[in-house]
Amino acid sequence: MKKLINKPEDVVKEELEGIVFAHPDLVRVHFAPNYIVRADAPVKGKVGIVSGGGSGHEPLHGGYVGIGMLHAACPGEVFTSPTPDQIYDATKAVNGGAGVLHIVKNYSGDVMNFEMAAEMAGADGIEVASMVTNDDVAVQDSLYTQGRRGVGVTVFVEKIAGGAAEAGMPLKELTALANRVNENGRSMGMALTSCTVPVAGKPTFELGDDEMEIGIGIHGEPGRERMKIKPVDEVVDMMADAILTDLPFKSGDRIIAMVNGMGGTPLIELYVAYRRLAQICQGKGIKIERNLIGNYITSLEMAGFSITLLRADDEMIKYWDAPVHTPGLRWGM
Amino acid sequence: MKKLINKPEDVVKEELEGIVFAHPDLVRVHFAPNYIVRADAPVKGKVGIVSGGGSGHEPLHGGYVGIGMLHAACPGEVFTSPTPDQIYDATKAVNGGAGVLHIVKNYSGDVMNFEMAAEMAGADGIEVASMVTNDDVAVQDSLYTQGRRGVGVTVFVEKIAGGAAEAGMPLKELTALANRVNENGRSMGMALTSCTVPVAGKPTFELGDDEMEIGIGIHGEPGRERMKIKPVDEVVDMMADAILTDLPFKSGDRIIAMVNGMGGTPLIELYVAYRRLAQICQGKGIKIERNLIGNYITSLEMAGFSITLLRADDEMIKYWDAPVHTPGLRWGM
Numbered sequence: 001m002k003k004l005i006n007k008p009e010d011v012v013k014e015e016l017e018g019i020v021f022a023h024p025d026l027v028r029v030h031f032a033p034n035y036i037v038r039a040d041a042p043v044k045g046k047v048g049i050v051s052g053g054g055s056g057h058e059p060l061h062g063g064y065v066g067i068g069m070l071h072a073a074c075p076g077e078v079f080t081s082p083t084p085d086q087i088y089d090a091t092k093a094v095n096g097g098a099g100v101l102h103i104v105k106n107y108s109g110d111v112m113n114f115e116m117a118a119e120m121a122g123a124d125g126i127e128v129a130s131m132v133t134n135d136d137v138a139v140q141d142s143l144y145t146q147g148r149r150g151v152g153v154t155v156f157v158e159k160i161a162g163g164a165a166e167a168g169m170p171l172k173e174l175t176a177l178a179n180r181v182n183e184n185g186r187s188m189g190m191a192l193t194s195c196t197v198p199v200a201g202k203p204t205f206e207l208g209d210d211e212m213e214i215g216i217g218i219h220g221e222p223g224r225e226r227m228k229i230k231p232v233d234e235v236v237d238m239m240a241d242a243i244l245t246d247l248p249f250k251s252g253d254r255i256i257a258m259v260n261g262m263g264g265t266p267l268i269e270l271y272v273a274y275r276r277l278a279q280i281c282q283g284k285g286i287k288i289e290r291n292l293i294g295n296y297i298t299s300l301e302m303a304g305f306s307i308t309l310l311r312a313d314d315e316m317i318k319y320w321d322a323p324v325h326t327p328g329l330r331w332g333m
Numbered sequence: 334m335k336k337l338i339n340k341p342e343d344v345v346k347e348e349l350e351g352i353v354f355a356h357p358d359l360v361r362v363h364f365a366p367n368y369i370v371r372a373d374a375p376v377k378g379k380v381g382i383v384s385g386g387g388s389g390h391e392p393l394h395g396g397y398v399g400i401g402m403l404h405a406a407c408p409g410e411v412f413t414s415p416t417p418d419q420i421y422d423a424t425k426a427v428n429g430g431a432g433v434l435h436i437v438k439n440y441s442g443d444v445m446n447f448e449m450a451a452e453m454a455g456a457d458g459i460e461v462a463s464m465v466t467n468d469d470v471a472v473q474d475s476l477y478t479q480g481r482r483g484v485g486v487t488v489f490v491e492k493i494a495g496g497a498a499e500a501g502m503p504l505k506e507l508t509a510l511a512n513r514v515n516e517n518g519r520s521m522g523m524a525l526t527s528c529t530v531p532v533a534g535k536p537t538f539e540l541g542d543d544e545m546e547i548g549i550g551i552h553g554e555p556g557r558e559r560m561k562i563k564p565v566d567e568v569v570d571m572m573a574d575a576i577l578t579d580l581p582f583k584s585g586d587r588i589i590a591m592v593n594g595m596g597g598t599p600l601i602e603l604y605v606a607y608r609r610l611a612q613i614c615q616g617k618g619i620k621i622e623r624n625l626i627g628n629y630i631t632s633l634e635m636a637g638f639s640i641t642l643l644r645a646d647d648e649m650i651k652y653w654d655a656p657v658h659t660p661g662l663r664w665g666m
Contacts, residue, residue, distance in 0.1 A: 002526065002542070002545070002562060002636060003565075003602060004525070004565040004568065004598060004602035004603075004605060004637075004638060005565055006564040006566055006605070007564075011602075012601075014605045014608055015604040015605050015608075018604030018606075018611070018626075019604060021607060021611035021612075021621075022604065022607055022624050055601060056599070058600035059600060192336075192337070193335065209335075212335075231339040231340075232336075232337040233339055235337065263599050263600075264597040264599075264634055264636070266389070266391065266597075266633045266634050267392060267596075267628065267631065268389060268633070269336060269337035269344075270351075271348040271391075272337060272339070272344060272348050273337055273351075274351040274355055275347055275348075275350045275354055278354035278355070279354075291355055293351075293355055295628070298600065300599045300601070301597055303597070304337075305337060325664075331658075331663055331664075331666075333664075
């Protein structure tokens with residue numbers, strides 16, 4: 001195992017210590033239970049937004065805590081759900097009196113632990129609403145998941161809901177907006193290589209030297225099909241077809257598009273993939289209004305990428321464009 | 334070779350086509366000869382800044398073209414110097430009447446071709462000043478290089494000079510500032526794995542399963558020492574010691590620090606490395622005023638990282654903080 005770490009069991013703790021050194025202007029970190037919270041939390045009179053999940057997907061979620069996005073993030077161990085007490089404490093820390101929204105990726109452990117934390121916070125009199133992302137079109141049920149997995153659209157939900165919360169949107173309306181983003185978003189990923197969870201010490205799965213896996217999950221869960229490597233244009237064609245026909249996206253749609261690296265993919269390759277995606281959308285009369293190209297929801301050092309497309313309305317684009325200042329996403333300030 | 338590409342010889346062209354689709358608000362791309370130029374170039378009455386070098390280091394340099402940073406970038410083929418005609422044409426395209434600054438990393442081919450282009454532009458009556466970055470403390474001479482290699486400080490020079498040019502600094506003063514940044518910056522890198530140049534089709538060098546290389550160059554040039562993998566704290570200790578004693582940095586110094594991923598390194602590991610770097614600086618009374626943690630000057634999919642430290646004065650920090658809007662770096666707007 002080749003990793004820039006000390007002890008495998010200390011990776012998350014030491015990453016959080018790095019965040020403390022790096023971003024004291026933006027966030028505070030609470031240890032045991034672990035959560036990252038906006039430096040100015042709780043923001044009085046505004047809805048607090050909490051997300052979280054296993055570590056190893058950085059910058060998701062901790063890198064999205066700051067102004068205009070998440071109010072707190074709860075990092076579990078690598079590829080492991082955060083515990084209810086982490087989420088409960090983070091929920092209390094961001095409660096500014098206007099309620100708290102939980103953004104949860106659809107993995108059974110995450111869903112269960114966020115539910116438990118919401119109940120605990122509710123018993124304290126904190127109004128908590130929850131929404132679950134499930135945008136991965138690759139497979140219906142999966143390892144760790146009933147229904148579809150929550151992947152790239154989570155970045156979009158966190159940004160758009162974060163912008164709306166900053167603008168003072170009340171909890172009920174905010175929850176509806178977050179759900180609308182999820183319902184209009186679709187994703188699919190692929191892998192050229194596996195990744196290695198530090199405490200496991202060996203690759204999560206094996207892939208031949210000439211093989212790739214289409215529809216891979218962000219924890220290496222099996223996808224749709226394992227096949228020989230093809231030119232990236234053909235790979236993008238397959239993925240875009242699966243995504244576009246699923247919603248379905250139609251001529252005249254305006255979208256926000258993300259070509260996301262899994263962690264071990266050079267940026268130059270992501271632009272080659274984006275080129276093909278843009279050609280496909282152009283050919284179908286679908287207008288890419290905004291784009292993100294880079295590493296936003298990763299799987300440690302996995303080589304591969306995912307595509308997320310969001311059919312966006314004016315309100316979504318307005319809050320997408322709203323100022324954001326987090327370690328992982330920043331514009332307008 | 335596992336890559337998200339079509340034909341190896343088309344990678345750079347297709348990446349540039351991706352940039353055309355992705356960032357029409359920020360940049361234009363000229364093909365044959367290839368260069369990326371600010372959408373609003375030439376900026377009348379202000380110095381134009383041109384950089385460039387081999388592709389494969391993205392976001393450097395093309396990702397730093399935009400408001401407040403580079404006016405143009407000339408991408409060569411992967412790990413190959415740009416040609417004089419690329420640089421000459423880019424220089425003409427950004428000439429707004431106040432002269433042009435060339436920022437060149439110290440590799441013999443880059444230096445030679447930028448010199449030739451500067452002469453050609455000079456013959457046209459364009460005032461061109463050049464500065465060469467050479468911040469890599471690892472080795473004195475290297476494959477492709479006489480003297481020290483130019484690496485991470487190039488990002489700092491491009492940002493700080495870019496901010497100053499935007500503010501209207503004249504060419505002579507701007508060149509002096511760029512040189513001062515280089516003179517006060519030091520870097521060192523390391524690799525856990527090699528990378529594969531697409532047209533080569535096989536790894537640039539071989540490294541054992543339990544080995545790492547300290548002092549690696551961004552094209553895989555040999556470093557100081559190949560050794561067994563150690564805990565990242567020990568790796569950072571070695572690299573920081575080499576960097577800090579070289580300038581030397583002293584108690585009371587204010588610095589801008591970058592922990593840069595080589596392309597295949599998970600962000601979580603970069604934060605673990607940053608933690609140790611911050612501890613070391615704190616222990617020595619060196620104050621990290623600003624930081625960058627992520628992929629800023631890469632080597633395709635190489636796993637590894639580099640550290641760049643810049644002893645910064647007020648003027649450098651002022652232009653570091655100045656608004657920037659490029660595909661690869663953005664704040665304040």
